Amino acid sequence: MSAVHRLTLGDVLAEHRRGRPAGAAVVDGDVRLTYPELDDRVARLAGALAAGGVRPGARVLWLGQNSFRVLELLLACGRVGAVFCPANWRQTADEIAYVLTDLAPAVVVWEESEAVEKARGQAAPDARWIRSGEEYEAFLASGETSPPETAADAGADDDAPVLALYTAAFDGRPNAALLSHSALIAHSMSLLHMRQMEDGFTFLACGPLFHVGTMMFTLATFQIGGRLVFTPAYEPHEVCRLIEAERCTQAFLFGPMIDGLVQANADGRYDLGSLRFVSHSPEWDAMITVDDSPWCASKMGGYGQTEVGGMLTFLGLGMGGAGFAGRPSPLVHVRLLDADGNEVPPGEVGEICARGHSLFSGYWNRPELNAAKAAGGWHHTGDLGRREADGTLTFVGPKLRMIKSANENIYPAEVERALKTHPAVADAAVIGVPDERFGQSPKAVVVLRDGAEATVEQIIEHVRGEIASYKKPREVVFTAEIPKRGYTPDYDALDAEHGGGAYPGD
């Protein structure tokens, strides 16, 4: 990568400060920033981070709700070559403590939270803790006022990781997927294309910024020089108010969130006509402008994961095809491989493997896992897929079991690990059972230690204390032995015996 070909997020911002000198970049409560103002703040923040000892490769952690500061911190980290991680604020103290230990951040920017306060002791003693708000503003203001030009030109290699998102609890603990400038920019291009994001696009970030789904549209909007509206979290009336007030083109929304907006706007008090989005219900379609871009017309279908920057395939590239995942983004390519790394023929199931510009740079601090995931020069997604006769792709399901409940991914291994920390539990397996409301819900099959006792309620309460509440089993059954295939539970047998089903891809 020669200098002439370089394109970092800082370069994108430097272009926007020139190309959109009066353009609104950020809206967040009372905060309104143009692109030059954002660039100035990012330059100061980068200066403050560098002065505070944040070196290339260091990590900066965000523990809070959505905020324009998430974008600022990402861009500032990019300038100094650091890696920014917005993490889930709603986790338990134990989960946050794990992130602090694993990521070992040099700087933590945080919002008031009991769990964060409790976990704080797990951070390295020299980590700098900065409260969002006045303390953050004072820190930013302390940054050197080096010319933005210089700061941008001194910026990192664009293949260097700049964003870390925790995901994929393969072994019961999540891993931080590292995404480079180049990967984020490539993924943004694929969304710009599929969503037909054009000049003037305004995105309302009302989903969590620690999830790739909200982050990917935030970054694509930034890439095209659009306007970003931040709100701390999804609240139906506030989302409606912001769509009207800021003339938002799109927001992070899916089924139940849309229903919430329809209810909030039942009396038509909000004008949501600026929103160009997916058709959902007659009431919704009458409130918004139904969009016909390949992204919206396909009801946002495709296959993705954090490790590929968001979406790997788009239904919009295979509308009417046999496979609901459509075809790969133009900047990636896909193979379906068997356990030996050989391609399986069309119609047969193999692991979805990928190459291309939007792929991640591995997980933070997981050399062995990274080597396995990149075997043969192909990223192994851990998901199973099938190439249909017409060439389109079908997502079949996770290679390791995954439960999907209320649009949240639940990895059995993670819940099992929590179960096994209960002193009375000898062994445990988790399956997904069909759930009318949530699609699936987790069910635990538990073997108690000889002579030990525990109630269903105690088991569930224990898990709730270990991991995020939505991952706790809704049902628990006790059994004498977990059937196994090698070292892992025989999930098929467990499903058959305990009513499992409705897995994603079924």
Added chain:
Amino acid sequence: MSAVHRLTLGDVLAEHRRGRPAGAAVVDGDVRLTYPELDDRVARLAGALAAGGVRPGARVLWLGQNSFRVLELLLACGRVGAVFCPANWRQTADEIAYVLTDLAPAVVVWEESEAVEKARGQAAPDARWIRSGEEYEAFLASGETSPPETAADAGADDDAPVLALYTAAFDGRPNAALLSHSALIAHSMSLLHMRQMEDGFTFLACGPLFHVGTMMFTLATFQIGGRLVFTPAYEPHEVCRLIEAERCTQAFLFGPMIDGLVQANADGRYDLGSLRFVSHSPEWDAMITVDDSPWCASKMGGYGQTEVGGMLTFLGLGMGGAGFAGRPSPLVHVRLLDADGNEVPPGEVGEICARGHSLFSGYWNRPELNAAKAAGGWHHTGDLGRREADGTLTFVGPKLRMIKSANENIYPAEVERALKTHPAVADAAVIGVPDERFGQSPKAVVVLRDGAEATVEQIIEHVRGEIASYKKPREVVFTAEIPKRGYTPDYDALDAEHGGGAYPGD
């Protein structure tokens, strides 16, 4: 660039053979190829080139009209790491001889042409000459039938140059701009986005494939797995017939070419409704489907050059703005620099300089020029521009003079060089004068040698024999001395004295 991030043109083709097993890739006369068939042919052709001694970095030259073989050769060169150059077949024997000497191709694939036959002696003695047609087919068939998978996986680094296009006669001779896989793919993404090229896009390559304008849409269509229809050259009735027969979505067309189609279809015998294109005239708009993508709605505006892969900026990213060049593609960024490499403020004219993913890798065999063009890590376009107050860009004109006649770029230096080879000419300068039909036409100001004689007609005939006919002066005036600024003609003084004007950007 790790293996996981690699994306070559061969990788794109390998994906399409899987994702579009029955999809028509290529139509050219009686030839119809699906993506798997194209991939098979490319694999054989790559095998034949490799067996014939074509090594990474070697050049393969095409001298002929448009053909699907141009695409095949490009893709095959990509697989073996060679550089493919489709050159202007309509050039004089002298111009073709220059290309043969400069490029020193290992292989020349050619179509019958008197100029090519005359120039052939200038090629290296060991260059392999292959006539398009039966000889080419026999050569291709001789290629090893290695599995396409293997061939693609053995492919070149995606930052390696794969395409060379002659352009930019700065010093009176053209230079071959080298474009890498990565640059071509990045540029394709920008067109996919701006032109909203979607699944099923069909492009009719009826402009010359040795020009970036036709090549860039050919490659973007390939990138999205669309269908490419080739025709040897623009012929209005044949273009109309192909649009109807192949349901083309787009073709390479501009003003006079469109008028030709309107005339050919005056009786409405062709159904051109599949074409989604730019509004032009009431007759034209009634024949086609007027397209509202940012590319077509902006009447294809922007700023570009071969060295940036095609377009650097798009009016569609600054519609309604002050600058007609709009804003940069999301994958590049732009600075306006003065002669010392410092940025000029908005409103002032500077050289348009750029960085980003679609930029070229320098010119073939021009180390000094390349160093100058990439000074300070910015590509210097050689063109002048201005950042308007609203951040949009205006193309002001070439830093060295350029004449634009019937949409063709004419560099005065090139015509001057031809003039000076006439035995009677001591010195010469070329300016552009306003021309009602062509916008501009070249006018020569000539100083004869002491005692020498030549008529206007003799001078024009001489130039016609040296360079492409459209570059010859339409007028010639004789004078005693050419006014100079340093070593170069004082074009402002020449314009004032000899009626120059209507330059691009005026």
